[in-house]
Amino acid sequence: MTKVNDVAPDNAIEIINVSKVYKNPTNRKQLKYNSSAKALQNITLSVKKGEIFGIVGESGAGKSTLLNLCIGLERPTSGEINMFGNEITAMHKKQLLKLRRNIGFVAQGESLLNNLSVVQNVSMPLKIKGDSDLSYVQEVIDFVGLTDRLHHYPATLSGGQRQRVAIARALASNPKIILFDEPTSALDSSTRDDILRLISEARKQFDMTCVIVSHEIDAVKAVCDRAALIEKGQMLEVVSVNPLQTDKSMPYLDQVRKYLSE
Amino acid sequence: MIETLIQTLQENWPALAKAFYETGFMVFFAILAAIFLGLPLGILVFFTRADGLAPNRFMWVLADGFVTVIRSFPFLLFVVFLIPLTRAVMGTSFGLAGGTFPLLFVAVAIYARLTEQILLEINPKILHTATAMGATRLQIATRFVLSEARPGLVYALTSATITLISYSTILGVVGAGGLGDFALRYGYQQYNFVLMYFAVIITVASVLVIQFVGHKLSAKLDKR
Numbered sequence: 187m188t189k190v191n192d193v194a195p196d197n198a199i200e201i202i203n204v205s206k207v208y209k210n211p212t213n214r215k216q217l218k219y220n221s222s223a224k225a226l227q228n229i230t231l232s233v234k235k236g237e238i239f240g241i242v243g244e245s246g247a248g249k250s251t252l253l254n255l256c257i258g259l260e261r262p263t264s265g266e267i268n269m270f271g272n273e274i275t276a277m278h279k280k281q282l283l284k285l286r287r288n289i290g291f292v293a294q295g296e297s298l299l300n301n302l303s304v305v306q307n308v309s310m311p312l313k314i315k316g317d318s319d320l321s322y323v324q325e326v327i328d329f330v331g332l333t334d335r336l337h338h339y340p341a342t343l344s345g346g347q348r349q350r351v352a353i354a355r356a357l358a359s360n361p362k363i364i365l366f367d368e369p370t371s372a373l374d375s376s377t378r379d380d381i382l383r384l385i386s387e388a389r390k391q392f393d394m395t396c397v398i399v400s401h402e403i404d405a406v407k408a409v410c411d412r413a414a415l416i417e418k419g420q421m422l423e424v425v426s427v428n429p430l431q432t433d434k435s436m437p438y439l440d441q442v443r444k445y446l447s448e
Numbered sequence: 449m450i451e452t453l454i455q456t457l458q459e460n461w462p463a464l465a466k467a468f469y470e471t472g473f474m475v476f477f478a479i480l481a482a483i484f485l486g487l488p489l490g491i492l493v494f495f496t497r498a499d500g501l502a503p504n505r506f507m508w509v510l511a512d513g514f515v516t517v518i519r520s521f522p523f524l525l526f527v528v529f530l531i532p533l534t535r536a537v538m539g540t541s542f543g544l545a546g547g548t549f550p551l552l553f554v555a556v557a558i559y560a561r562l563t564e565q566i567l568l569e570i571n572p573k574i575l576h577t578a579t580a581m582g583a584t585r586l587q588i589a590t591r592f593v594l595s596e597a598r599p600g601l602v603y604a605l606t607s608a609t610i611t612l613i614s615y616s617t618i619l620g621v622v623g624a625g626g627l628g629d630f631a632l633r634y635g636y637q638q639y640n641f642v643l644m645y646f647a648v649i650i651t652v653a654s655v656l657v658i659q660f661v662g663h664k665l666s667a668k669l670d671k672r
Contacts, residue, residue, distance in 0.1 A: 257580055286582030297577040299595050300672045313591065314583045339671040365580075 197268075198363055198395040199233040199256060204265030206251055206419075225251045226419045229265070235362075238389055238396040240406035240413030240427070242442050248419040249399040250294070253365050256397070257289055258282040270362065287315045290356030290364030290394075295372055297352060298340040304351050305336045311359040326357040329391065330384060346377035353384060363395040364388070370405045382408045403442050413446050415439060456642050460634060464643075467630035468650065474548045474616045474626060475609060481552040482559035482608055487601070489515065489556060490563025491589050501575060502585055511560075518557035523615055526550055527622055547616075547624020555612055562604035566597050599670035606662025610655050617651070627651050 206226040226248045233239040241249045254260045255267060258274050267275050274285060298307050309323045327333060330350040340348050349369065356364050366385065370378040386409045389396050400406050406413050407427055415422040417439055427446045457464070489511055495501050496508035521529070527550045531541040534549045570593065578592040594601070617628020627647045635644025 259576075259579060283582045283584065286580060289580075289582075291577060291580035293573050293577045293580070295573055296571060297573045299574060299592065301595055301598055301669065302671075310591065311581050314581055314587055341672050359581075 196235050197232045198235045198237075198270060199397070200266075200268040201229055201231050201252070201256070202266045202268070204229045204252075204255060204262045204267060206248070206255060206260065207263045224419050226255075226262070229416075229421045231414050231421060231424055233395060233397055234412075235395055236389070236393065237411040238385070238398065238409050240410035240446075241397065241399045241416060242401065242403065242406050242413050242446070243416035244401055244438055246418075247401075247416045249401075249416055250367055252416070253367055253397070253399050256365060257286050257291065287311065287359060288361055290359065290361040292349075292352045292356045292364065292366045292369050294368040296340075296348065298348055298355075300340050303337045303339055304332055304343075304354075307340070307351055308354045308358050310355060315359060317359075322360060323354075323358055326354045329357070329388070330354040344377075345373055346380055349373065349377075349381050350384065353381070353388065357388060357392060360392070361394065363397070366396065366398045366400075368400055368402075369398060370400070370402060378402075378405060379408070385409055403445050407446055410446075413442075415442055415446075453642055456640065457646065460640075460643055463634060464630060464647065464650075467625055467627050467647065470544055470625035470629075471613065471616050471627045471651075471654075473544060474551050474619060474624060475612050477548050478551045478555035478612045478616075479605070479609055482555040482605065482612075485552075486556040486559030486608075487563055489560035491567065491593065493560060493564045494567040494593075495585065495589070501579070501588060515557045515560045515564075518553050519561060523550075523554060524618055524621065526554070527619070531622075542623045544624050547619035547622045547626075551612065551615060551619065554615055555608065558611055559605065559608045562608060563597075563601060566600035566604055567593055569600065570596050599666045599672075602662060602669060603666040606659060606666070609658050609662070613651065613655060613658075 204226060205224070205228055208223045208225055229252065241252060243249050251260065255262050256269065256274070258277060262275060265275070266273060269285065269289075272285070274282065277285065299310070302310075305323060305327065308327055309320050312320055312323065327336060330353055332347060332350055332354065335343065335347065340351065343351065353364075353369075369385065370381050373381060382405055385396060385398070388394065396409075398406060398410060410427045412424055412426050414424045422439065423443070425443060425446045493508065493511045493515065496504040496511065498505070498508070500508075518526070527547070530550045530553070534541040534546050538545045538549050540546050574592060574596055575588065578588045583591065616624075616626050617631075619626055620629025620632060627650060631644045631647035631651075634640060635642075635647060
């Protein structure tokens with residue numbers, strides 16, 4: 187049975203003291219572990235409903251692991267994660283499947299099905315849910331500005347257009363929250379700005395919460411309300427994002443801290 | 449010269465047509481086995497790998513072991529080895545039915561391995577996204593894996609069919625007939641080389657047609 191905790195009612199996600207340790211078996215038969223990697227250590231943070239929350243850190247900091255934990259793709263070694271009041275760390279497989287069907291997810295890089303058209307890709311979450319009413323699909327494709335590309339295949343689209351399709355697909359199941367894993371990492375600066383604008387508009391139009399994992403400070407600064415800084419699996423702090431310039435000569439995380447908060 | 453050729457073909461036409469039908473019969477049922485048993489078996493091997501979407505060492509050892517053993521078994525010996533089972537299942541170990549049965553096993557094993565290899569080429573991010581969307585394993589297999597791998601699977605089926613035609617040529621040893629058997633018995637053993645080469649030409653032409661159709665279909669399905 188999923189526990190409904192005493193979480194603040196305005197929180198979409200609550201991560202309480204979460205750690206994730208990967209153990210590397212050296213002897214399969216004896217299952218002895220002589221090494222382990224601490225991907226995340228005692229992370230505690232909350233994401234408010236309706237906000238765009240950034241998770242910032244360098245490669246290997248544990249950002250994507252945190253995202254995977256939030257949708258139950260991985261289980262934490264310790265700690266608790268609540269999403270809209272439901273403790274997902276206590277959910278069993280079927281409950282997790284149901285949960286994931288109501289969460290939008292935009293993966294890093296290319297994740298579209300190449301042999302399916304735009305409309306077929308976007309309607310995939312609804313087909314998974316067993317929802318036969320595909321009328322909403324047209325609405326989200328219109329929203330991302332690909333009305334004239336309905337029957338095109340991903341290979342015929344630009345990188346920015348493909349990312350728009352991925353966002354439309356995440357919106358198709360009308361989720362309360364969308365998780366973005368490095369949504370702008372492979373895009374040029376102009377396309378990146380378009381995508382970030384789209385994310386911002388999506389939050390307003392569809393009244394959603396967004397979590398963006400990124401190593402790109404500019405991207406987080408452009409759209410996020412708050413951001414958590416993560417380094418080597420540990421959370422340094424959560425900062426409110428305000429517009430100010432950065433000093434590129436500073437160490438990465440100092441840049442981030444200064445750039446985002448001051 | 450040409451008159452002799454035409455006359456030889458006319459005299460042996462019924463036997464040649466029968467041999468063509470026998471090869472077609474054996475390969476047709478082998479292809480059906482490849483599609484309906486080999487494809488799911490290949491998907492099972494792919495899913496149950498240690499780094500797969502549903503790791504299961506027991507299932508993987510069983511499925512992968514079956515594929516490996518059948519594929520590494522010399523086919524002629526496999527046909528003989530399988531005789532007791534062929535007799536038990538088909539009621540005979542001889543003739544067209546007795547020859548088709550071992551070919552089904554080989555078809556399943558060949559196509560399962562080709563399927564697994566093609567699925568390993570799928571971008572892992574697609575499968576990660578499918579899991580994040582809340583797709584069940586069956587939905588991942590049918591809606592994501594098969595959709596993404598479709599052109600490669602058609603291409604692989606073409607290669608498997610050509611391999612099966614080649615395998616079928618030795619099934620004369622259990623009286624299954626076919627073009628290979630015809631070329632040997634009517635051609636080589638009776639010193640009628642015209643017939644032997646003609647059977648070879650028909651086989652090669654069949655392979656070329658299958659290859660052409662398979663490649664066209666695969667290209668049509670491939671939208672990358």
